Amino acid sequence: MQSISELVERALAQINAAATPAALDQVRVQYLGKAGELTSQLKSLGSLPAEERKAFGQSVNAAKAQLEEALNERKSVVGQGAKPASAMLDVTLPGRRRLAGRPHPMTVTAETMKRILMGLGFTYEDFPDIETEYFNFDALNTPPWHPARDMHDTFYITPTDGEHRLQTEAELMRTHTTAFQGRVMRARNGQVPIRAMTTGRCYRKDDIDASHFPIFQQLDVFAVGTNLTMSDLRWTLTELAKGLFGGEAKLRFRPSYFPFTTPSAEVDVSCIICKQKGCSLCSRTGWIEVLGSGMMRPEVLKMGGLDPAKHQGFAFGIGVDRITMLRHQINDIRHLYQNEEAFLRQF
Numbered sequence: 001m002q003s004i005s006e007l008v009e010r011a012l013a014q015i016n017a018a019a020t021p022a023a024l025d026q027v028r029v030q031y032l033g034k035a036g037e038l039t040s041q042l043k044s045l046g047s048l049p050a051e052e053r054k055a056f057g058q059s060v061n062a063a064k065a066q067l068e069e070a071l072n073e074r075k076s077v078v079g080q081g082a083k084p085a086s087a088m089l090d091v092t093l094p095g096r097r098r099l100a101g102r103p104h105p106m107t108v109t110a111e112t113m114k115r116i117l118m119g120l121g122f123t124y125e126d127f128p129d130i131e132t133e134y135f136n137f138d139a140l141n142t143p144p145w146h147p148a149r150d151m152h153d154t155f156y157i158t159p160t161d162g163e164h165r166l167q168t169e170a171e172l173m174r175t176h177t178t179a180f181q182g183r184v185m186r187a188r189n190g191q192v193p194i195r196a197m198t199t200g201r202c203y204r205k206d207d208i209d210a211s212h213f214p215i216f217q218q219l220d221v222f223a224v225g226t227n228l229t230m231s232d233l234r235w236t237l238t239e240l241a242k243g244l245f246g247g248e249a250k251l252r253f254r255p256s257y258f259p260f261t262t263p264s265a266e267v268d269v270s271c272i273i274c275k276q277k278g279c280s281l282c283s284r285t286g287w288i289e290v291l292g293s294g295m296m297r298p299e300v301l302k303m304g305g306l307d308p309a310k311h312q313g314f315a316f317g318i319g320v321d322r323i324t325m326l327r328h329q330i331n332d333i334r335h336l337y338q339n340e341e342a343f344l345r346q347f
């Protein structure tokens with residue numbers, strides 16, 4: 001037994017000293033080969049008294065296992081000689097591109113608009129997707145009977161029946177980011193001027209098709225001050241359009257109706273694809289509808305704690321999805337919300 005532990009010690013020292021695969025193999029043969037030192041120990045087993053054989057056999061086997069393990073470990077350090085062809089590096093192969101994350105095209109569009117408007121003095125703030133019925137509708141002069149408040153169009157969070165809909169503290173998924181107007185005016189506590197914007201997801205019970213999705217993203221902007229007129233609105237929108245679509249972009253205002261503005265206008269931008277010669281994107285009209293806007297109604301200013309006799313405001317809301325689709329000529333809104341890597345990788 002004593003001699004076996006000495007033998008193991010000696011072998012381990014030689015294994016650790018072996019610097020090449022060949023030297024290591026020599027050590028293996030010296031101890032574990034057919035005529036190896038440890039192997040020949042087993043041959044002496046027969047000459048031992050019967051009661052000692054078992055213990056001696058076990059210690060020889062343990063020593064063998066220990067040396068094999070040490071040999072394997074050392075083998076990985078000194079290398080295994082020539083590598084197999086499959087592990088060789090072929091420098092002529094094309095590299096593997098690592099897929100990097102990138103901003104969603106809608107994020108890029110929203111950030112571009114934010115940057116342009118910040119340059120015009122607008123401040124940015126985020127608001128929650130869950131809004132009270134009061135700020136979403138009442139504070140925006142949308143009467144209780146208005147069809148937009150119907151449960152068929154709006155996702156209500158507070159359980160409601162027909163009557164509870166008139167409860168203004170009911171919660172819902174905001175149907176437009178315009179809901180932020182009341183919150184901003186209240187927070188400013190009567191102080192003007194205000195130049196504010198927000199963007200985020202809005203929710204409506206729309207049937208899904210190429211241009212409708214129950215979730216969509218808006219960017220909403222408003223300004224309140226003294227002596228503000230439609231021309232201030234028009235100037236702001238023209239600057240925004242130039243930044244988004246290039247210096248040649250022209251705007252067209254068409255009379256429209258929103259409960260929270262008067263006068264109200266739908267705004268079209270000159271077709272960026274055909275330069276107004278007529279194409280399928282603009283339905284051969286040369287114009288593309290991009291946003292809704294108007295002068296804030298006195299009722300809305302009043303509910304925000306401001307005096308409509310002293311102050312005026314203008315407001316506009318843009319579909320971030322729509323602008324993104326225009327900029328990249330995407331023909332189906334569903335692409336923007338389905339998180340398909342193959343689609344998103346193009347941007």
Ligand SMILES: [Zn+2]
Pocket residue numbers: 271272273274275276277278279280281282283284286287
């Ligand atoms: Zn066109």
